[in-house]
Amino acid sequence: MDNTEAATGAAAGPVTAPTFEARGLWKHYGGVAAVRDVSIDFPAHTVTAIVGDNGAGKSTLIKMLCGAIQPDQGQLLINGEEVRFPTPAAARQAGIATVYQDLALADHRNVAENLFLGRELVHSFGPVKFLRRAEMRRDAIAALADLKIQVPDVRREARTLSGGQRQGVAIARAVHQGATILVMDEPMAALGLQEQGRVISLVERLADRGLTQLIVSHNLDHVFRLSTRIAVMRLGQLVAIRETAATDRSEILHLISGIDPAAPGEGASR
Amino acid sequence: MSAGPAASDKSVRRAKITEFFAREGFIVIFLLWAVYLAIATDTFLTESNVLILLRQAAIFAIIGIGTTMVAILGELDISFGAVLALAGCLAAARIVDGAHPLVGLAIAIAVGAAIGLANGLLVNHLRIPSVVATLGMMGVVEGLAMMYTGGSSIFGDGLERLSFVARGEIIGVPTLVVIAFAMYVVAWMVTTRTRFGAHLYATGDNTEAAYRAGIPVQRLRLAVFVLAGALAGLGGLLQVARVGRAQATMGADALFPVLTAVILGGVSISGGRGRIVNTLIASVFLASITNGLILLGVATEVQRVVQGAVLVVAVSLDRLRK
Numbered sequence: 340m341d342n343t344e345a346a347t348g349a350a351a352g353p354v355t356a357p358t359f360e361a362r363g364l365w366k367h368y369g370g371v372a373a374v375r376d377v378s379i380d381f382p383a384h385t386v387t388a389i390v391g392d393n394g395a396g397k398s399t400l401i402k403m404l405c406g407a408i409q410p411d412q413g414q415l416l417i418n419g420e421e422v423r424f425p426t427p428a429a430a431r432q433a434g435i436a437t438v439y440q441d442l443a444l445a446d447h448r449n450v451a452e453n454l455f456l457g458r459e460l461v462h463s464f465g466p467v468k469f470l471r472r473a474e475m476r477r478d479a480i481a482a483l484a485d486l487k488i489q490v491p492d493v494r495r496e497a498r499t500l501s502g503g504q505r506q507g508v509a510i511a512r513a514v515h516q517g518a519t520i521l522v523m524d525e526p527m528a529a530l531g532l533q534e535q536g537r538v539i540s541l542v543e544r545l546a547d548r549g550l551t552q553l554i555v556s557h558n559l560d561h562v563f564r565l566s567t568r569i570a571v572m573r574l575g576q577l578v579a580i581r582e583t584a585a586t587d588r589s590e591i592l593h594l595i596s597g598i599d600p601a602a603p604g605e606g607a608s609r
Numbered sequence: 610m611s612a613g614p615a616a617s618d619k620s621v622r623r624a625k626i627t628e629f630f631a632r633e634g635f636i637v638i639f640l641l642w643a644v645y646l647a648i649a650t651d652t653f654l655t656e657s658n659v660l661i662l663l664r665q666a667a668i669f670a671i672i673g674i675g676t677t678m679v680a681i682l683g684e685l686d687i688s689f690g691a692v693l694a695l696a697g698c699l700a701a702a703r704i705v706d707g708a709h710p711l712v713g714l715a716i717a718i719a720v721g722a723a724i725g726l727a728n729g730l731l732v733n734h735l736r737i738p739s740v741v742a743t744l745g746m747m748g749v750v751e752g753l754a755m756m757y758t759g760g761s762s763i764f765g766d767g768l769e770r771l772s773f774v775a776r777g778e779i780i781g782v783p784t785l786v787v788i789a790f791a792m793y794v795v796a797w798m799v800t801t802r803t804r805f806g807a808h809l810y811a812t813g814d815n816t817e818a819a820y821r822a823g824i825p826v827q828r829l830r831l832a833v834f835v836l837a838g839a840l841a842g843l844g845g846l847l848q849v850a851r852v853g854r855a856q857a858t859m860g861a862d863a864l865f866p867v868l869t870a871v872i873l874g875g876v877s878i879s880g881g882r883g884r885i886v887n888t889l890i891a892s893v894f895l896a897s898i899t900n901g902l903i904l905l906g907v908a909t910e911v912q913r914v915v916q917g918a919v920l921v922v923a924v925s926l927d928r929l930r931k
Contacts, residue, residue, distance in 0.1 A: 428823065443821050445814035447881045448807075456811055457822030459804045468804040 356383035356519040356551040357418045357434060359404075364413035366399050373399040374410075375575040381520065386542055386552040388562040388583075391572035392595055397555050400572065404553070405437045405522050406430030436518030438509050438526065446498035450490050451479035453497050454512045482515045483507070486541060503534025507541060520551045527561045539564055559588050573597050633887075634926065635873050639894040646901040653904055660783055664775070666896035667789035668851065669866045672844040673888040674796045675725075675837030676871050681800070682833050683813040683880025684739035686728060689841035689867060690860030691750035696720040697845030698754050698763055701855035705765035713771070717846035718839045724750055725838020729831035754857035764854035771850035785847065789889070796885045809833065814881025865916055866895050873923035895919065 360380040366373045374396045381387055391397045402408040404415070406424030414421050417433050424430040427437070444453050452459075455475050461468035479493040488507035490500060497505060506526060513521055526542075527535045542552060542565050556562050562569060563583060571579045571594040579594045630637075646653040672689050679686040699720055700713035724746060731742040777784040800806035812819040812826050820826045844863070849855045874891035876883030898919060902912045 427821070431823075439821075441817075443815070443818040445811045445818055445881065447814045448811055452807060452811070456818065457808075457824050459807055461804050469802055470804060470807060472802075 354519050354549045356549055358382065358416075359435075359520055359551055360416040360419075361400075361404060362414045362416065364400065364403055364410045364415075366396075366403060366408065366411050372575050374403070377413075377572075377575075377577045379570055379577055379580065381551045381553060383519075383549050383551050384546050385568055386546050386554060386566045388554045388556060388566035388569045389572060390556065390559070390562055390569060390591065390595060394574075395572040395595070396575040397572050399575075401437075401522060401524070401553070401555055404430075405435050431516075431518070434517060434519040435522065436513035436516070436520070437522040437524070438506075438513055439524055444497045444505055444509055447496050449496050450483075450493040450500070450508055451476045453508055454479045454482060454493075454515060456512065458516055478515075482511050486511050486514065486544060488537075488541065501534060502530050503537050506530070506534075506538055510541060510545075514545065514550070518550075520553070521545065522553045522555075524555050525557070525561075526554060527556075527558070527565070535561070535564070559591060562591075563588065571595055633875070635875075635894060635923075636890060639890070639897070642894070642901065643897060646897070646904065650901070650904045653901060658900070658904070662896050662900045663786045663893065664783055664851065665900070666892045667783075667785040668844050668847045669863060669870065669896070670789050670889050670892035671792055671847065672841050672863060673867050673870050673892055674792060674885065675833075675840035676867055677874070677876050677883065677885050677888045678796075678800070678809060678833050679739070679837050680871050680876045680878055681809055681813045681880060681883055682830060683816065683878075684732065684830070684833075685878060686725075686739060686743045686834065686837050687864065687868065688724065688728060688743040688747040688750060689837065689844070690863040691747040691754065692721050692724050692838055692841035692860070693845040693848060693863055694855075694857055694860035695724070695750050695754040695757070695845070696842035697849045697859060698758050698855045698857060700842075700846050701763045701768060701849045702757075704771065705763060705767040707767060710770050714843070714846055717842040719842070721838040721840065721842020721845070722835050723838070725835040725841075726831065728838065729834030732834070733827045733830055751857065751860070754860075758855070758857045760857070762854045762856045768849060768853055771846070772853070774847060775851040775853075785851070788847075793886060793889050800885050805829075805832075810881055812880075865920065866892065869916070869920045869923055870895050872920070873926070875926075 358380065360378075362378045364374055364377045377396070377400055379387075389397050389400065399408070403410045406427040406429050409423075409425070415424065416422065422433060424433070424435075430437075445456065448456070451472075452475070455478075459468075460471040460475050460478070462471060463469075476493050483490060483493070486507070488504070488511055490504050490508065497508065500508065510521065510523075510526075527538050530538065542554075545552060546567070554562070554565055556565075566583050569581050569583055569586065569591060570577060571581075571591060573595060574597075578597075581590070581594075643653075652658050672693065676686055676689055696717040700717040703716055704710060704713040728739070728743055728746055731737050731746070732739045735742075737745075774784050774788075779787045800809065808819065808824045808829055811822070812824060812829055816826060845855075845860070848859060852859075870888050870891040872878070873894070874883065874887030874889075876888065895916075898915065899912060902915060907915075
């Protein structure tokens with residue numbers, strides 16, 4: 340029985356993320372510019388890490404990208420066309436899904452139920468919607484297998500899963516519900532090394548597939564392991580974008596702090 | 610992470626046993642209690658006594674459906690007693706004046722639903738914790754009932770037409786019990802097999818996650834409070850049918866049994882968990898406690914102490930369930 344085709348939502352296999360671009364974004368809070376004139380594009384197949392110190396504007400930028408707040412100025416473009424995201428739901432419609440740090444899973448619901456949270460498969464009898472539970476279970480198994488995410492049983496409650504498995508389920512839910520652009524906040528926080536390895540493999544698999552991924556992280560180790568490019572923010576501005584393979588911690592740290600690497604007395608950091 | 614398969618197996622098993630006991634332990638105690646009563650008294654297991662017990666449990670159990678759903682949502686509705694009283698009084702007055710029992714039924718349910726709606730709006734829009742909102746509503750509604758009845762009972766020949774509910778039988782089973790059982794079947798189906806039920810549990814479990822997933826949390830909350838109110842209203846009419854009259858204070862006796870049954874049955878007040886059917890079993894258990902104490906000749910004051918103690922135990926068990 341081939342469940343892969345039967346799975347509703349995102350098809351298994353390659354997707355093409357739309358081109359996603361931000362141009363000239365500004366956001367003020369009171370008299371302070373939290374984000375100043377930020378322009379950045381997010382191509383398919385890339386994993387962009389957005390780094391910066393506290394107050395650099397990372398989370399404000401991210402919130403504008405996924406519809407949680409509105410920019411004061413500037414544009415967002417999907418496939419070259421300007422879009423507006425008045426709500427996170429609108430961003431979701433465009434294929435942008437955010438996987439939050441708290442994972443937004445219901446602990447006492449099982450994996451299949453979490454995968455279909457808010458989008459349950461039902462038989463309708465007028466106003467009454469009966470759950471298609473067996474089908475959701477099958478689809479969940481297929482969706483997880485497709486992304487090579489291992490959970491012991493889709494009937495297990497989410498709270499019995501490890502941090503990495505929960506992360507996997509949260510990501511699988513976003514992908515299964517049609518996301519092509521994934522925004523992840525500290526995806527490897529509180530994960531042991533082995534589990535981090537699984538998340539890294541998953542991110543690579545998704546990138547291969549053609550998804551676009553954005554990662555916000557304070558942890559440069561994670562950033563260097565996960566990302567293909569690094570966008571550095573400082574004081575609300577985008578100060579640099581580097582290909583991860585072409586840079587190192589030292590350069591990124593200097594960009595984050597704004598301290599000139601050539602200045603005497605600055606110890607070379609590893 | 611794991612200290613080897615053997616160690617984790619044993620601790621998993623122990624955790625499962627503790628969890629089982631915390632959740633369903635009350636059923637074991639119920640059985641022990643029933644066995645004890647069967648031995649210690651010669652009247653407990655008689656048909657007439659069992660029928661009295663079941664009829665008493667039935668009304669509280671029906672109200673308990675609504676209270677349970679509210680609890681699964683992570684809220685608490687303690688106004689059901691007052692709703693029972695006001696709805697019962699208003700319906701009874703109409704019936705005594707000549708209205709058809711079905712009209713009385715409609716009134717009772719409508720009054721209950723309206724109060725439930727008020728509760729839901731208070732919680733949704735004024736963001737008052739539900740226990741506080743329903744406590745306040747309880748006072749308001751009780752006061753309204755007293756104002757309406759002027760302190761006297763409502764009774765009359767018209768109420769005789771309701772007696773079939775209280776004293777009738779359907780193929781040998783008391784009507785009240787059949788109604789309760791049927792409603793529990795529906796409640797079970799709704800909570801475990803429908804999207805509404807899935808959303809109910811998810812919202813109670815992690816409201817933020819449910820909201821972000823697109824579940825209409827506010828609408829859901831409103832619907833559940835309305836439902837709970839309607840069921841309390843229905844309970845009011847059934848109570849009037851059972852005792853043959855209505856009083857403004859007739860809801861007071863419902864508070865303990867319904868709340869205790871919900872908590873004892875394992876629906877955690879923190880929400881997201883619990884089986885509706887457990888409230889039914891717990892309701893019967895609680896009715897059997899009062900029933901058994903009376904049969905054993907225990908004084909009423911001591912009965913109250915026991916009832917209070919059972920509630921404390923129930924809440925403690927709830928803590929054990931994490």
